[in-house]
Amino acid sequence: MLYQEKAVVDILRKAGNEIDLSEDEAIVLLSQTNKRMINKIRQTADCLRQKQAGNNVTYVVNQNINFTNICKQKCHFCGFGKDVEDQNSYTLNLENIIQKITNALKKGATEVCIQGGLNPNLKIEKSSLKYYQKIIISIKQRFPKIHIHAFSPQEIVFISQEDKLSYIYVITELKKAGLDSIPGTAAEILNDQVRNQICPEKINSNTWIEIISLAHSLGIYTSSTMLCGHIENIQEQVEHLSHLRNLQRKSIEQKYPAKITEFILLPFISKNISSFPSKYLQSQELNFDKIFLLTAVSRIFLGKWIPNHQPSWVKLGLYRAVETLKWGCNDFGGTLMEENISAMAGAKNGTYISAEKFQQVIKSINRYYKSRKTLYDYNSDQVY
Ligand SMILES: C[S@@+](CC[C@H](N)C(=O)[O-])C[C@H]1O[C@@H](n2cnc3c(N)ncnc32)[C@H](O)[C@@H]1O
Ligand SMILES: Nc1c(NC[C@H](O)[C@H](O)[C@H](O)CO)[nH]c(=O)[nH]c1=O
Ligand SMILES: N[C@@H](Cc1ccc(O)cc1)C(=O)O
Numbered sequence: 001m002l003y004q005e006k007a008v009v010d011i012l013r014k015a016g017n018e019i020d021l022s023e024d025e026a027i028v029l030l031s032q033t034n035k036r037m038i039n040k041i042r043q044t045a046d047c048l049r050q051k052q053a054g055n056n057v058t059y060v061v062n063q064n065i066n067f068t069n070i071c072k073q074k075c076h077f078c079g080f081g082k083d084v085e086d087q088n089s090y091t092l093n094l095e096n097i098i099q100k101i102t103n104a105l106k107k108g109a110t111e112v113c114i115q116g117g118l119n120p121n122l123k124i125e126k127s128s129l130k131y132y133q134k135i136i137i138s139i140k141q142r143f144p145k146i147h148i149h150a151f152s153p154q155e156i157v158f159i160s161q162e163d164k165l166s167y168i169y170v171i172t173e174l175k176k177a178g179l180d181s182i183p184g185t186a187a188e189i190l191n192d193q194v195r196n197q198i199c200p201e202k203i204n205s206n207t208w209i210e211i212i213s214l215a216h217s218l219g220i221y222t223s224s225t226m227l228c229g230h231i232e233n234i235q236e237q238v239e240h241l242s243h244l245r246n247l248q249r250k251s252i253e254q255k256y257p258a259k260i261t262e263f264i265l266l267p268f269i270s271k272n273i274s275s276f277p278s279k280y281l282q283s284q285e286l287n288f289d290k291i292f293l294l295t296a297v298s299r300i301f302l303g304k305w306i307p308n309h310q311p312s313w314v315k316l317g318l319y320r321a322v323e324t325l326k327w328g329c330n331d332f333g334g335t336l337m338e339e340n341i342s343a344m345a346g347a348k349n350g351t352y353i354s355a356e357k358f359q360q361v362i363k364s365i366n367r368y369y370k371s372r373k374t375l376y377d378y379n380s381d382q383v384y
């Protein structure tokens with residue numbers, strides 16, 4: 001056996017025994033180009049998926065709402081954020097939001113996922129916090145049982161800055177209003193050199209980590225994400241995963257009342273993104289082989305700390321998302337009903353997939369399907 005191959009086999013044996021890999025070991029895995037070795041990595045990820053999350057592929061019936069696309073920030077990778085004067089800028093009013101949820105409930109939705117641009121005009125009595133609270137309170141008044149998964153760490157920081165309030169106060173007040181969990185978006189790549197190039201105005205890595213940790217300590221569960229396939233290299237990808245693993249370890253070891261529910265890999269959609277620095281444009285074509293390998297290495301590296309892994313079907317398309325179920329993923333995410341962020345960036349994979357379609361594609365690869373709630377407290381028996 002070649003030296004490199006032996007090194008990979010040893011690393012995979014260690015991972016198979018659920019011993020945490022070092023960053024260098026994960027980099028060795030991500031550097032593999034030989035098909036046979038990549039298949040071994042896939043098999044290890046698939047075994048760990050089975051051990052850590054079982055054979056069920058879960059999904060949640062949810063309604064995605066991007067309540068405004070007006071955004072004062074200019075992240076270079078984003079095709080969603082607009083200026084007020086842009087022709088296609090919008091803000092949904094509360095009636096629009098309530099109507100969307102009313103329709104979603106008819107399709108069995110248990111969750112509403114809400115995120116938007118950073119829009120300083122949305123205030124009640126000069127307070128952004130009051131505006132965000134009003135959204136949550138109005139939804140919970142009408143639909144007390146719906147789970148509200150909303151407002152990324154970036155949006156929490158935006159509210160704090162607009163109103164000059166501490167992060168802890170903002171999260172506590174949103175929780176009191178009825179916020180149930182927070183999407184772990186705005187993570188992009190947790191490396192400040194990369195952030196300075198792709199989203200210089202965004203919160204830095206430490207602030208993202210601080211907000212997620214704070215949420216956990218206050219009993220708010222979060223998801224976690226990584227935006228991949230832009231300018232980042234494999235070292236930076238592993239550094240990102242390492243931050244997530246440390247963060248989760250801390251939440252568990254400190255016995256915080258909440259933690260990370262799942263990891264979602266978000267491939268960068270570049271089609272409509274003219275603002276992205278042109279010197280990087282040529283490297284931006286989605287390389288699906290690399291995404292599958294990264295999916296497997298994410299499962300292996302995050303190990304027993306984060307058992308739920310989800311692809312983004314809006315970004316990958318349905319059939320590539322199904323393929324990730326063989327590379328370590330155990331969850332299919334949400335039905336969404338509608339989506340604007342990927343669509344405005346140029347994704348052409350649709351914005352709604354029914355629960356029945358999820359069930360059909362999951363069955364087609366001989367796996368069980370199971371609907372779940374946002375926090376993975378399973379709500380139905382194994383079905384296939
Ligand atoms: C559009 S923002 C909405 C919430 C908030 N404005 C923020 O930045 O956290 C949510 C996430 O969408 C993702 N996103 C934005 N543009 C994207 C693109 N072109 N391709 C893939 N994901 C993208 C980023 O990961 C970002 O954190
Ligand atoms: N909302 C978007 C998601 N995923 C969210 C999931 O549907 C769901 O909220 C989560 O699984 C809760 O546990 N993914 C995207 O790529 N784009 C979205 O807008
Ligand atoms: N999937 C994220 C939310 C998300 C929203 C928009 C995206 O473009 C990507 C992800 C979560 O549930 O935590």
Ligand code: SF4
Pocket residue numbers: 071072073074075078079080081116117118154
């Ligand atoms: S990623 Fe979020 S903060 Fe950045 S421009 Fe887009 S909507 Fe605004």
